[in-house]
Amino acid sequence: MDKVALVVGARGVIGTNLVEHLSSLPDWRVIGLSRRGGVDVPGRVRHVAVDLLDPDDTRAQLAGLSEVTHVFYVAYQDRPTWAELVAPNLAMLVNVVDAIEPVARGLRHVSLMQGYKVYGAHLGPFKTPAREDDPPHLPPEFNVDQQRFLEDRQQGKAWTWSALRPSVVGGVALGNPMNLAVGIAVYASMSKELGVPLRFPGKPGAYDALLELTDAGLLAKATVWAATAPAAANQAFNITNGDLFRWNELWPKLGAWFGLEVAPPLQLSLTDVMADKEPLWKEMQARHGLAATSFAEVSSWPFADFVFGWDYDFFADSSKARRVGFHEYVDTEQMFYDIFTDLRRRRIIQ
Known part of the structure; x- marks a missing residue:
């Protein structure tokens, strides 16, 4: 068992299914982060309660997680307006990376969960099928800011990143x-x-x-694939059911x-x-x-x-993931x- 996953946002629809999938695989151990914590599964899953908006608490709770090899970031905080979403959702990701990078010397990958907001789908009619290389729209958009942060942070580092873009998740x-x-x-x-x-x-x-739509179980499989397949490194992928x-x-x-x-x-x-x-x-x-x-x-x-x-x-067009191997x-x-x-x-x- 040589891979240790840190699932950030482990209690939502996406996080719950990701924890279940990872813990079913023979070569993974899982640490789940959430505000509420959870019930540990000895030898397989450990839960940690943390306030990701508090950088001090995040550093304190993650200080001992030196064994982490893969970060799966699926956390989300809702706010009343699109502009208000940016600050908290970017801050949580930054706090996690700031806390884990210095202690997890064997860090291999940071996975980011996004969505069709990247394409402006939440604003009204958008170009379909949406593709990963479509041009951006006028901000604010926290998904874009999060990916830009990872791209900049990864420069010169041994770890890679990926971004998953599901439709509405079932x-x-x-x-x-x-x-x-x-x-x-x-x-x-x-x-x-x-x-x-x-x-x-x-x-x-x-x-x-x-x-x-995107099935949560399928999304979990795709997330692990993108985090471990060398051909998927440092890229974004639309992930859908396929129909x-x-x-x-x-x-x-x-x-x-x-x-x-x-x-x-x-x-x-x-x-x-x-x-x-x-x-x-x-x-x-x-x-x-x-x-x-x-x-x-x-x-x-x-x-x-x-x-x-x-x-x-x-x-969206999900053929890129299929071409690369999913x-x-x-x-x-x-x-x-x-x-x-x-x-x-x-x-x-x-």
Whole structure:
């Protein structure tokens, strides 16, 4: 066992799946960083609670991690505006690298998790398919600043970097603000409980737009590949499931999984209509013997509204990763079914 991963942001959708994947591999040990810490798995996974916005605490908590060989940075702090995202998200990455580089003498790689904000996808219609060498847009954009920091810091160093650019990530990690699949599952479960059909709640044009998603398990595999394949060093890669879909075809199938009829789309804000639904959630838990998850843990309504508001095509070209050597594929429809099945197994939904 000669590789030690430091997963920064180990409790989110991406981090949770990355920790699980790394710990399943025979030649890795894993150290997870997060604000809340976690439950250690002796000999495989160790969790460390740290405030990454505090450089002193970051240095103190990372001071003894001399064995780290690979840093996987997947942390994120949300803020109300795009400009406000820059300072905290850049600071956390800088604090981690400043703390780990002097102590981890065998450091080989720093992996950065990005997204389609690099292409301006969050601002409105953007060029599709987006490619890694597309020209940048006017700042602010913290993903770009983070990558520029790594590129500058890596000059003359023995370690390399990589940047992964997934679409919206599908996976199970409760308490995460960017979890579309869990939001759909809870929305569908409540629709069934209330005896109403499942309606697509987004903008009318969003129902017909061409989209793609990224499975969290596939993303974990791609992240480790990019961090260890010599041909992938010092590059960025779009990582997607490999297929495209439109909600107008997929949405009725998701409704059928829950045994629901699908009525015509009706634009509404899930953030608003779910504001009074916590009592209903508690009633459903009691009636159906569900796990005692708080409504806040399964609430990702602003993010769901954001995604369902994309009334423009939203996809990238992921062929670069395939050309360099990553060939995994996930069927997006099956990804949703697998996530729903996992939520049902955990008794999060009925």
